[in-house]
Amino acid sequence: MERERLLLLGVAVALSACWFGSLASAQMIHPGELKALKAIRNNLGDPLKHLRNWKKSDPCTSNWTGVICTQILDDGYLHIQELRLLNKNLTGTLAPELGVLTHVTYLDFMWNNISGSIPKEIGNMTSLQLLLLSGNNISGPLPDELGSLPNITKFQLDLNQISGPLPSSFANLLTVQHFHMNNNSISGQIPPELSKLPKLKHFLLDNNNLSGHLPPQLHMMRSLTILQLDNNKFEGTEIPPTYSNMSRLVKLSLRNCNLTGAIPDFSTIQSLLYLDLSLNYLSGSIPTNKLSSSITTIDLSHNQLTGTIPSNFSGFTQLQKLSLRDNFLSGDVPTNIWQNITFKATSTLNLEFQNNALTNVVGSLNPPPNVTIRLQGNPVCRRENELGIVTYCAPEDGSADAPANYTFLNSSNCPSQHCPGYFEHVPDAPDPCYCAAPLGVGVRLRSPSIYDFRPYADEFRSYVTSNLGLEPYQLVIDSFIWQKGPRLLMFLKLYPEIGNYSGEFSASEVQRLVSDFATFTIIGNDTFGPYDLRNFTLGYYQPDVNLPMSSGMSKGVLAAIVLGSISSAGVTGLAIAFLFYRRHPRNRNQGSRTKSASKLSMKVEGIKEFSFADLEKATSSFDITAQIGQGGYGKVYKGVLGDSTVVAIKRAQQGSLQGQQEFFTEIEFLSRLHHRNLVALVGYCDEESEQMLVYEFMPNGSLQNVLSDRYRSPLSFAVRLSIALGSAKGILYLHTEADPPIIHRDIKANNILIDSRFNAKVADFGISRLAPLPNTDGYVTAHISTNVKGTPGYVDPEYFLTHKLTEKSDVYSLGIVFLELLTGMQPISHGRNIVREVLQACQSGSMFSIIDRSMGPYPSECIKKFMALALKCCEDQTKARPTMLEVVRELENISSMLPETDTIASESEPSISGTGGSASQPLYARRSPYTSTDLIGSDLVSGVIPKISPR
Known part of the structure; x- marks a missing residue:
């Protein structure tokens, strides 16, 4: 033991010498800030390990995605001014000592694995302008102290697990321009006090747990251009009419917010480019006053709108998408919406009128080839042959449900000229055979005000290059893909100008370009909205080869050499100690796990x-x-x-x-x-x-993603039942046919993956989840005793109390998944338990009120049986739950009851009971305004729903 303690002490001394030697080498850092950096290192695992070349002559030391900048102030010390460590796989937590760094203007820890909460001491960083923490695992509430940052312009905290309310102290941030806090768990009411913010441009709080009402005072934010609050839980609130006074608003997105009432008149906002009010409960008619002629996207789908489609929709020159589907609109199908649009080769217009009550077409419906019209689910399609609209009444194939993606293919006409190494032909350069080394940049447009990017590609290229001081041909949009939000992920390539005969950027030019992206100095654009820096692909410009070098040797550099020598001696001593440690017989077999010929080898057929x-x-x-x-x-x-x-x-x-x-x-x-x-x-x-x-690879992701993705077309009941049956069959195989058997232990919607044909496949099973096996006497226990694991909301109540894991634990978890499929609810949300909510609805005779309204028409008897099965699986007592075999048989029985047009597609695998359906079915539901009692019932059959005590 003494040898091990000495070895660990040597490691600590050597690492401390290396780290502090590198920091103190160029110039004396302020002692307080040096101590703070030590705390940051301890919390995040030496985040400055790539930034060791400190030089007095260089204000910034970097490897370009990790930057630390300093400034000599009047006290003669170096003070930290920028701390940017993007995408460095940092783990740990943010140190409270960050509050000591009062001269830092840019604090960037985006796209790491940092956990814990945001320290309240960050409120002491009075020089801070950018707080960039996107894409981590940060949790806990937002500290009130963040409202004391006098110079902050951007909060970029999205894609974390931040909870709690939005502090009203944020009303004191008179310089803030950007609140990017989407995709967290922020809850409560939006503080009306935030309406005092004079410079706020972008208010992105979509995908949180906000509740209460929409504050009418927000119209007082006189600089606001984007208000995006999708997928929150506002309590049946109306859209305040005052929002029509937001004169600078470019984008208003309030999708899936439980909104009610009428649509305000937004014709007064002539800057409006994007309006999404879909998946709400809005009623009344569509306002007839004309919106901005430059609007690109109008989505009012999945509401309860009535009346006719206004004629004013024909005056838009930039329109790309008009979605009015799944409402109760009547009257004629418009035939002139595209008349004022001049289409480019890449331009498209999607008109979605499905599932309304449209009855006629006046005139000829003969749009240009760029226009897609969808009319299925309307009475007018009963006359499709008479009116010549067969094409527009055809079943949906999903191809136009999402905007187009793109990948650039470089087809150079210079096959005889070979570009060396990392060099490539620059496709749009004046000399088509010009070879240059690209610098790759991954960015994401957080809230673009367009539906289809392709017609705007040239405009985007000019916008970016003009901000970077480049020519348009120096930027290539290599690829782009639309993500949920909708947000646009892009990969760009930047090339040196053609007059640069070396074909490469200088190191200082790379540093400038990277810094321009990382510090968000590119001026904002209304059409493309704010952007999000994801990563750099340096390729030829690897920092270990091309880091800027300082001319001459300052005293600081000389000190660095001396301290570096001391550090090297420490490392050398450490190496000797380590070799001695390794040579000791007891430790000889410990070491690297790198594969070698002496290691275990394995050949498994098919793997x-x-x-x-x-x-x-x-x-x-x-x-x-x-x-x-x-x-x-x-x-x-x-x-x-x-x-x-x-x-x-x-x-x-x-x-x-x-x-x-x-x-x-x-x-x-x-x-x-x-x-x-x-x-x-x-x-x-x-x-x-x-x-x-x-x-x-499962292209449709997890069931959780499919159910929560409101940008995707909703799933029909038949498909949901098919997913349930496939999941149950997969788990039944693990329980009964795997050798040895497996208890999954973490069945949840996130561990059920969906392939391209919407077949369900169970994931995340393995040897650590083996079921009990017979002991030497041949006796098999009924359970495994283990520490409680699993996901809250899915955990078997008995397992939680007794730590006894059985196959019925998987049955319970799958029952929760069934309830999610039926209701669209989450297992636990705002303190509400899905089992309790469903049970109360069923016992009060209002079961159908909690069925996911995006499902479309469904056979009521099938719903009743499926709900009864789901609740039976969720019984508190293990013995009261069915076995997985019984679950599969009941699901097959329910599927055999489906109408022929909705039957689950047959599978090559034979069914358990022999009653599986054989007809194919559409993947998505279509909500019809014409519902009949044979599709949606109102009263429960006595005895169908089991009695469960609410928890």
């Missing part, structure tokens, strides 16, 4: 062994843009293998690594599990101190 290089290439070096998920084990990436196979790569983080024998045992075990409703293992990687599992 491929991948090299680290294979998977690194498949994911573009595990780029953040390839990340599609994250859990306690690590991250999941989408990858494209060399043979173009798309896969999901599950990369374990250090704390989740197994021993090699255990890892290979799990792979061998997983390779024996084959079922159409289980996610298939493709291969694995075990080298470079990495453990990765490669699975088939």
Whole structure:
């Protein structure tokens, strides 16, 4: 033990010498700030490990995605002015000592794995202008002290787990321009006091848990251009008529906010480009006053609007999407909406009128080829042959439900000229054979005011290059893809100008371009909205090769050499101690996990062994843009293998690594599990101190994503039932046919994945979830005793109390998933439990009031039986729940009751009971204004719903 203690002491001394030697080398940093940096290092795992070349002559030291800048002030000390550590895989928490850094203007820790809460001491950083913490795991409330930042202009805190209310102290932030706090769990009322903010431009709080009413005072934000509050839980509030006075508003998005009442007259806002009020309960007629002629997107779908489609929709010159689907609109189908639009080759116009009460077409419905019209679900389609509108009444195929994505293909006409190394042909350069080294930049438009980007690509390129001081040909939009929000993820390539015969940017030019993106100095644009920096792909411009070098040797550099020598001596001593430690017989077999010939090897039929290089290439070096998920084990990436196979790569983080024998045992075990409703293992990687599992890729993501994605067309009852049946079959296989059997233990909507045909496949099962096996006497226990694990809301109540895990624990969790499929509710939301809410509705005779209203028409008897099964699965007492075999049989029985047009598509796998349906069905529901009693019932059959005591 004494040897180990001495070794650890040597490690600590050597690392401290290296770190402090590098920091103090160029010039004396203020002692208080140096102490704060030490605390940051302790909390985040040495975040400055790449920033060791401190030089008195350089105000900033960087490797371009990690920057620390200093400034010499009157006291003669160096003071930290910028601290930017973007996408550095930092873990740990934010240190309260950050409050000491009162001269920092830019604090950027975006796209890391930082957890914990935001320290209230950040409110002491009085020089702070940008607080950038997007894409971490930060939780807890927003401190009131953040309202004391006198110079703050941007809060970028989205994609975290921040909870609690929005502090009313934020009303004191008279310089703030951007609130980007979407995709958190912020709750409560929007403070009316925020209406005092004179400079606020962007108010993005979508995908939170806000409640209460919409403050009518927000119209007093005289600089506001974007108000985006989608997917919140406002309590049946109306849209305040005062919002029509927001004279500078460019985008208003209030999708899925429980809004009621009439649509205000927004014709007074002549700057408005984007209006989305879909998935609410708005009623009355559509205002007839003309909106801005430049508007691109109007989405009023999935409401309760009545009356006719106004004629004023024909005056828009930039319109790309008009969605009025799933309302109660009557009268004629308009035939002149596109008459004032001059279409480019890439321009499109999507007109969505499905599922209304439109009865006639006056004149000829003969739009240009750029226009898509959808009329299915209207009475007018009964006359489709007579009116010549068959094309527009055809069933939906989903192709026009989302805007187009794009990938650039460089087709140079210079095959004889080979560009060396990282160099590429610059496609739009005056000389088409010009070769240059690109600098890659990943950005995301947070709230664009357009539906289709393609007609605006040239405008976007001019906008960005003019801000960067480049020519338009120096920027190529390599690819873009629309994400939920909707937000637009883009990958850009910047090239040196053609007069630069070296074909490369200088190091200082790279630093300037990176800094311009990272510090958001690019001036905002109403059409494209605020942007989000995701990553840099440096390629040729790797910092270890091209870091700026200082001319001459200052005293600070000389001091760095001396201290560096001391540090090197410490490291050398540490190395000797480590070798001695390794040579000791007891420790000889410990060391790197890097694969070698002496290590265990394994060949499993059908399972491929991948090299680290294979998977690194498949994911573009595990780029953040390839990340599609994250859990306690690590991250999941989408990858494209060399043979173009798309896969999901599950990369374990250090704390989740197994021993090699255990890892290979799990792979061998997983390779024996084959079922159409289980996610298939493709291969694995075990080298470079990495453990990765490669699975088939599921393009529609998780069931949780499908149910919560309001931008996607809603799922029909038949598809929901099919997902339930597929999930149950997959779990039944784990319980009864896996050898040895598996209790999943974490069944939830996020662990049920959906393939391209909307088949359900169970994920995240493994050797750690084995069911009990017979002991030496042949006796099998009925449970596993284990610490409580699982996801809140899905956990079996008995398991939570007794720590006894059984197959019926999976039945309970699956029952919760069934309730989600039926209601669209979350297991736990605002302190409300889904089982309790559903049970109360059923016992009061109002079961159909809680059915997900986006489902469309459904057979009431099937709903009753499915609901009864779901609640039976959720019984408190284990013995009262059905077995998984009984669950599968009942679901097959329900599917056999579906009308022929809605029957679940047959599968190659035979059904358990032999009653599976055979007809195909549409993937999505269509809500019709004509509902009849055979589709939606009102009273429960006595005895159908089991009695469960509310918890």
